[in-house]
Amino acid sequence: MKRVLLLFIVLIYAFHSSGQVSMGLRSGYTAASLEVTGETGGGTGETAGGYTTFHGWHLDLVINVPVYEGLYFQPVIRYITKGTGFGRPQPIKPELSGAYVPAGSKLQLNYLELPLNVVYKFPLGSGKVTAGLGPYVAAGLKGRYHFNIVQNGRNITNNSKQVQFSRKANDNLAVVRMYPWDAGANFALGYEFNNGIMLGANYSMGMTDVDRSEYTTSRNRYLAVSVGFLFNREDY
Template sequence: MKNKIVSIALILLLSASFANAQEKSKLSFGILGGLNFQNLNGKDLGGDKLENDMLLGFHGGINVQIPIAPEFYFQPGIMYSSKGAKNTSGSITSTTKLNYIEVPLNMVYKASLGKGFFMLGFGPYVSYGMSGSVKTVSGSVTLNRDIKFKSVVETGDNILVPYYKAFDAGANIFVGYEMASGLFLQLDTEFGMLNINPEYKILSDDKSSTKNTGFGLSLGYRF
């Protein structure tokens, strides 16, 4: 399933490139990477607000920029992005890490500014969880558990295993500046719109919800 998601994302990028063949000389490709500052926001089982702290992660990937009108571009991409959060309760600290393959589908406005371009972009994204872990530390005791991706946790499943839904989707907005050389810097923010908590059959009154949120700083090169 994971290989299918990656293949579909690559096909989307290639299709977008060839869909505008008559403008082929104006297409450009970008490679970028940087830091994520992510959190998991939502409610716990009782419906109380989650009190998590941001977690430092990273991202990297490629995109293609397709002109659709003067100063406006369609910019699909494929990214590897690490997300998650940290939670401290008394002497216990838990760190949740979620690693995604992400496909952003942005509309970008670029206006000349100095010797380069001001950039403003926005659009949806879809992502699929590839791996993850939860590390719990209490004093000298450390427990590491791998995350399993499931939409529904059945009664017979091991409830000690951390579960999340694999699919996520949301919106992102970014601003940045691209130099004449092709180097660019951008700041983005993401708002997850789906609850990534699975349904627990064993729980009759589960009020929990978890959504990915955060921002990132990227450095890239367009050619």
């Protein structure tokens, strides 16, 4: 991932030096979740409820490279928090009555993400409407799994574990292991004002399994809204 980013930086610098590229920064709110299929209890007796929205944020470096009239290649270097919240636990099994049982609270996953969008821009009003799509790849940086210890429906303690992104399996119960890479498709819609202000929204649909559980398959999903500013305009 570092080599890919370095190559992009070199290429973008070359384009920018020739005046053919515009760049900007944007940030905003992220509503993330996991699409989970399989036996969510993991066969361990843990309580498992529904999945809820995880409220996160993102920071983008946006790059516009003109390709043809109105058509652009738009790579984005994005720092983002993904993850999921967990709903109310399901009733525990009768044989576990009185036992101390772990129940998930939320899972926070921090990624460095690289969406590679093809974007079309067309003039409308005091700016341009933008619409695009493309693939993305992301590298896991760090994370935290928050959970409660529950007895007969009562929270006894609040706890958390570090998330480690690794290709290797590990039986260390003090950490949660997840695969280091995420990839999928990205869809974007926005508006660029002539004064450089950007408004946008995008939906990201992960297509790779990011957890290491043999019982479940988990794919990242998120909807993001952003506001930002272009440092320069390639069409000026």
